[in-house]
Amino acid sequence: MKSLAELQAIREKMKNTMSMRDEDASGIRVVVGMATCGIAAGARPVLNEFAKLVQEKGLSDRVKVSQTGCIGLCQYEPIVEVFEPGREKVTYIKMDAQKAAEVVERHLEAGHVVEKYTMAKSGLK
Amino acid sequence: MYRSHVLICGGTGCTSSGSQKVRAALIDEIRKQGLEDEVNVVETGCHGLCEQGPVMVVYPDSTFYAQVKPEDVPEIVTEHLLKGRPVTRLVYNEAVTDEGKVLSLNDTDFYKKQVRVALRNCGVIDPENIEEYIGTGGYQALGKVLTEMTPDQVIQEVLDSGLRGRGGGGFPTGLKWKLCAPNKADQKFVCCNADEGDPGAFMDRSVLEGDPHSVLEAMAIAGYAIGANQGYIYVRAEYPIAVKRLEIAIKQAHEYGLLGEDIFGTGFNFDIGLRLGAGAFVCGEETALMRSIEGKRGEPRPRPPFPAVKGLFDKPTILNNVETYANIPEIINRGAAWFASMGVGKSKGTKVFALGGTITNTGLVEIPMGTPLRTIIEDIGGGCPNGKKFKAVQTGGPSGGCIPASYIDIPVDYDHLAEIGCIIGSGGMIVMDEDNCMVDIAKFFLEFTVDESCGKCTACRIGTRRMLEILEKITSGNGTMEDLDKLEQLAYYVKNNSLCGLGQTAPNPVISTLKFFRDEYIAHIVDKKCPAHVCKSLLQYTIDPAKCKGCTACARQCPASAISGKVKEPHVIDQSKCIKCGACMATCKFGAISRQ
Numbered sequence A: 001m002k003s004l005a006e007l008q009a010i011r012e013k014m015k016n017t018m019s020m021r022d023e024d025a026s027g028i029r030v031v032v033g034m035a036t037c038g039i040a041a042g043a044r045p046v047l048n049e050f051a052k053l054v055q056e057k058g059l060s061d062r063v064k065v066s067q068t069g070c071i072g073l074c075q076y077e078p079i080v081e082v083f084e085p086g087r088e089k090v091t092y093i094k095m096d097a098q099k100a101a102e103v104v105e106r107h108l109e110a111g112h113v114v115e116k117y118t119m120a121k122s123g124l125k
Numbered sequence B: 001m002y003r004s005h006v007l008i009c010g011g012t013g014c015t016s017s018g019s020q021k022v023r024a025a026l027i028d029e030i031r032k033q034g035l036e037d038e039v040n041v042v043e044t045g046c047h048g049l050c051e052q053g054p055v056m057v058v059y060p061d062s063t064f065y066a067q068v069k070p071e072d073v074p075e076i077v078t079e080h081l082l083k084g085r086p087v088t089r090l091v092y093n094e095a096v097t098d099e100g101k102v103l104s105l106n107d108t109d110f111y112k113k114q115v116r117v118a119l120r121n122c123g124v125i126d127p128e129n130i131e132e133y134i135g136t137g138g139y140q141a142l143g144k145v146l147t148e149m150t151p152d153q154v155i156q157e158v159l160d161s162g163l164r165g166r167g168g169g170g171f172p173t174g175l176k177w178k179l180c181a182p183n184k185a186d187q188k189f190v191c192c193n194a195d196e197g198d199p200g201a202f203m204d205r206s207v208l209e210g211d212p213h214s215v216l217e218a219m220a221i222a223g224y225a226i227g228a229n230q231g232y233i234y235v236r237a238e239y240p241i242a243v244k245r246l247e248i249a250i251k252q253a254h255e256y257g258l259l260g261e262d263i264f265g266t267g268f269n270f271d272i273g274l275r276l277g278a279g280a281f282v283c284g285e286e287t288a289l290m291r292s293i294e295g296k297r298g299e300p301r302p303r304p305p306f307p308a309v310k311g312l313f314d315k316p317t318i319l320n321n322v323e324t325y326a327n328i329p330e331i332i333n334r335g336a337a338w339f340a341s342m343g344v345g346k347s348k349g350t351k352v353f354a355l356g357g358t359i360t361n362t363g364l365v366e367i368p369m370g371t372p373l374r375t376i377i378e379d380i381g382g383g384c385p386n387g388k389k390f391k392a393v394q395t396g397g398p399s400g401g402c403i404p405a406s407y408i409d410i411p412v413d414y415d416h417l418a419e420i421g422c423i424i425g426s427g428g429m430i431v432m433d434e435d436n437c438m439v440d441i442a443k444f445f446l447e448f449t450v451d452e453s454c455g456k457c458t459a460c461r462i463g464t465r466r467m468l469e470i471l472e473k474i475t476s477g478n479g480t481m482e483d484l485d486k487l488e489q490l491a492y493y494v495k496n497n498s499l500c501g502l503g504q505t506a507p508n509p510v511i512s513t514l515k516f517f518r519d520e521y522i523a524h525i526v527d528k529k530c531p532a533h534v535c536k537s538l539l540q541y542t543i544d545p546a547k548c549k550g551c552t553a554c555a556r557q558c559p560a561s562a563i564s565g566k567v568k569e570p571h572v573i574d575q576s577k578c579i580k581c582g583a584c585m586a587t588c589k590f591g592a593i594s595r596q
């Protein structure tokens, strides 16, 4: 290693890996319903898309992606819930990988809820 | 890119409880369920809760699984890694609330009050992957030191932090470096003491197994500070996992140019060699350790000259303990003031303790200096199991003493413990309850020092043996009050006349138990009784004829055939045959057998 910049580059590269193991729970939590119903409806690609994009875009120090069991609204799966401290929970329904990418870009990165995919929009509360 | 990491402990404790089999099963099952691109399995060092092993943590949820068996793996993979439902039955029981909610590790009693500095990366990174260490900020401190600080500034920072040696002596680390720095020589050395000889201690092993690079980085920093470019780590060969991880770490540091020549392009060169010790306790003493590295018989020599002037190969040398080094990069990164803000008085920072003996949560704990003993025993350790009464805690191993229960509120730091004749030592903490005999404990440690005395000086070689003989006499019921006086005199004689720390501290367990538990010694001598019912020669098992139903269960259990009697008639124990194993008492359903 001939310079501090080289060290910094490795640190940067490892940022996603290390922040996944951070115990800090103060950021945004994205939770994908991964019960049998969710998986059958295609939740797994949604989960993986979120996990991939959050890391690729360097959001992993403030956004954690994980799964949960059945949320209880099987006909709307895949369901994704976004918990943000100080804000109301946002529930996205009937998600797919493409919609996930949109949510990452517009909601997680820019801070605007993607209304058209939310449960509130579909008339359910 | 993985969406989840499973960290499984590959430290010595979990390895011996089968973590490698669990890891293999996990990798296999993850592949079977097609999750290998989504879930990453990482082998780490120690999480501290060794008694709950094998342990593993699933991130990002930070769910802590304990005592996992290979059979449990498919359920964890399907339920948790795929479907996101933690298998609560396998979660560490302290991490599940009564409502079934799974807590993160840091919210459990065992971890809540801990502050992890030396252990910051243990259980969090893969110790065999230098990039994970760099990812947590590793080698930043070395970079900062080499590019922004002068050697004097480094020494000043360490001095200001108040860091004192964690190997037992408690000497200020910055001062040690300062005394060595001005000594001119064609060659100087930085050594690391990883001999860890105290029975029951495993703090250093865990750091080496879980975070070897932190020690390498610190040694390079020390080398820059004192003007040395060669380091040696003296590690005991009984630590095969630590040795292997150190070898890998040194090799990787070379590959990344973090050891070797012209580090960070600054012209600074530093290299580290490993030297394996054969596990002699005396080789942990600094002058003996250096002898041993030189390839000679590990015996201490008188000081001065001190190693700072004439150490390894007669060159100026500093020697620090593993845990001492593990603190250094954090002190450089976060500043002396941050470190000094933890702790009390002249004891700054945190200390790792190996909590063992009769305590619910055995394992490694790191706490700020000055934490009350009560917090360690009751909150973190969970008290003595089976409702037994806490009696004392032995600290500092064979060089240390006992803190009796009446001092449970004492702040645990160098100076408060010294006031009552105890030491922090290297961090061994053996908890004892009402069933432990203090004379027996003193005898245990003396047996150890008699074995480990190198024999060079008479006071230690013969003095400790004579002391042990007196203790044996007392525990077998043949002691006299004169013996007690002789024991005490001899203790101070050995302390004052031995050449090195081994002999100078060997009498401490006796001195301290005599101070706080003299009545127990007297009970052995005068009443011929062992109040804790440990010393076999002073025990007697008897059968109460009124309660005995003549069921013959005890007679059938007795391995020495010492019990006789007819069916349905009271039995008797032949005291001349009885070996005092207690099997009869454990068997009797009628409470007819008593021990005195």
Ligand SMILES: Cc1cc2nc3c(=O)[nH]c(=O)nc-3n(C[C@H](O)[C@H](O)[C@H](O)COP(=O)(O)O)c2cc1C
Pocket: B164, B165, B166, B167, B168, B169, B170, B171, B173, B193, B194, B195, B196, B197, B198, B281, B282, B283, B284, B285, B286, B287, B319, B320, B321, B322, B324, B325, B426, B500, B501, B502
């Ligand atoms: C008999 C004996 C055994 C010792 N064993 C160890 C040991 O296993 N590990 C250790 O770090 N220090 C041990 N020490 C203390 C070392 O001599 C030395 O003080 C220490 O390594 C210095 O490092 P520190 O200032 O960082 O604590 C031992 C001392 C004596 C007298």
